Amino acid sequence: MNTYRIAAVPGDGIGVEVIAAGVEVLEALARRSGSFALDFKHFDWNSDNFVKHGHYIPDGGLEELKTFDSIFFGAVGALNVPDHVSLWGLRLPICQGFDQYANVRPARVLPGVKSPLHNGQDIDWVVIRENSEGEYSGNGGRVHRGLPEEVATEVSVFTRVGVERIHRFAFELARTRPRKQLTLVTKSNAQRHGMVLWDEVFHEVAKDFPDVRIDKELVDAVTTRMVLKPGTLDVIVATNLHADILSDLAAALSGSLGIAPTANLNPGKQFPSMFEPIHGSAFDITGKGVANPIATFWTAAMMLEHLGEVQAARQLMSAIEAVTEAGVHTPDLGGTATTRQVTDAVLDLLNR
Ligand code: IPM
Ligand code: MG
Numbered sequence: 328m329n330t331y332r333i334a335a336v337p338g339d340g341i342g343v344e345v346i347a348a349g350v351e352v353l354e355a356l357a358r359r360s361g362s363f364a365l366d367f368k369h370f371d372w373n374s375d376n377f378v379k380h381g382h383y384i385p386d387g388g389l390e391e392l393k394t395f396d397s398i399f400f401g402a403v404g405a406l407n408v409p410d411h412v413s414l415w416g417l418r419l420p421i422c423q424g425f426d427q428y429a430n431v432r433p434a435r436v437l438p439g440v441k442s443p444l445h446n447g448q449d450i451d452w453v454v455i456r457e458n459s460e461g462e463y464s465g466n467g468g469r470v471h472r473g474l475p476e477e478v479a480t481e482v483s484v485f486t487r488v489g490v491e492r493i494h495r496f497a498f499e500l501a502r503t504r505p506r507k508q509l510t511l512v513t514k515s516n517a518q519r520h521g522m523v524l525w526d527e528v529f530h531e532v533a534k535d536f537p538d539v540r541i542d543k544e545l546v547d548a549v550t551t552r553m554v555l556k557p558g559t560l561d562v563i564v565a566t567n568l569h570a571d572i573l574s575d576l577a578a579a580l581s582g583s584l585g586i587a588p589t590a591n592l593n594p595g596k597q598f599p600s601m602f603e604p605i606h607g608s609a610f611d612i613t614g615k616g617v618a619n620p621i622a623t624f625w626t627a628a629m630m631l632e633h634l635g636e637v638q639a640a641r642q643l644m645s646a647i648e649a650v651t652e653a654g655v656h657t658p659d660l661g662g663t664a665t666t667r668q669v670t671d672a673v674l675d676l677l678n679r
Contacts, residue, residue: 342401
């Protein structure tokens with residue numbers, strides 16, 4: 328029997344509530360399968376502990392995390408810590424330190440969920456986000472602080488290696504989907520260095536994938552296409568910041584940010600990959616028991632798939648879809664169900 332060691336890092340806000348729900352569901356799946364087991368270890372790396380001790384990740388923490396098969400992550404961000412401090416204190420050191428360069432964000436309108444689009448049923452996308460460089464490289468600085476002549480730079484970094492590997496990943500993924508279509512998102516009309524390299528390398532990599540249909544869209548224009556002609560898109564590859572924005576749009580068009588999952592993958596499996604809901608800490612509903620656990624369950628399904636437990640991943644996706652279809656919806660989806668009720672509905676199906 329395979330035993331996978333999972334590092335659970337609930338983090339802040341509703342991260343704590345949804346990861347607890349996710350762990351319950353994953354444990355039920357493992358019991359049901361009889362063929363694999365999950366060994367969870369919980370890490371209390373969060374903003375409260377940062378305020379008390381001055382760090383999110385203790386000494387040796389990343390080294391320990393490396394020994395796990397996967398990381399199951401909730402959210403980071405708190406009202407009393409500046410966002411750039413919490414992000415660079417916890418999430419980015421893991422993404423960048425573990426070379427999780429491929430961020431995968433599927434978007435689809437689940438059964439029973441209402442899209443704000445009249446043709447929302449046509450949404451079936453995967454947004455591939457470059458996750459290691461670009462606008463999030465952390466390269467830049469501030470000088471003459473506080474003076475009128477203060478200067479700050481935020482330098483986007485595009486490397487041939489970084490660009491090539493994300494495009495290759497996107498092509499490989501597009502190839503596995505029925506429509507085999509990949510849209511390059513760019514802004515090479517205005518940004519004439521990094522974005523031009525981004526486009527050139529895309530077309531070089533495309534030569535190795537003659538079976539994948541390609542097209543190209545400027546990032547501003549692709550937003551209109553997502554809204555007006557959702558059925559014309561399949562897999563989308565975009566830079567770190569562009570895909571950050573497009574994936575929120577994709578989530579909203581799919582019915583709610585509360586259902587959108589994400590995987591931060593180290594495709595070579597040299598380091599563990601990290602799986603998290605997109606939604607973040609959500610202070611407004613923290614502690615109320617109404618956070619939508621569906622994003623975390625979908626994320627858990629992506630984690631199982633990455634671990635090779637494809638059958639369990641499918642079982643979980645079917646249970647999720649049966650529950651959304653039956654109308655067991657939290658308030659973000661217009662319902663009145665609690666986190667507990669949605670979790671119980673999924674568990675009930677898995678325990679049958
Ligand atoms: C996301 C989030 C993060 C990001 C925030 C929390 C910094 O919006 O995962 O999409 O921009 O990467
Ligand atoms: Mg985002």
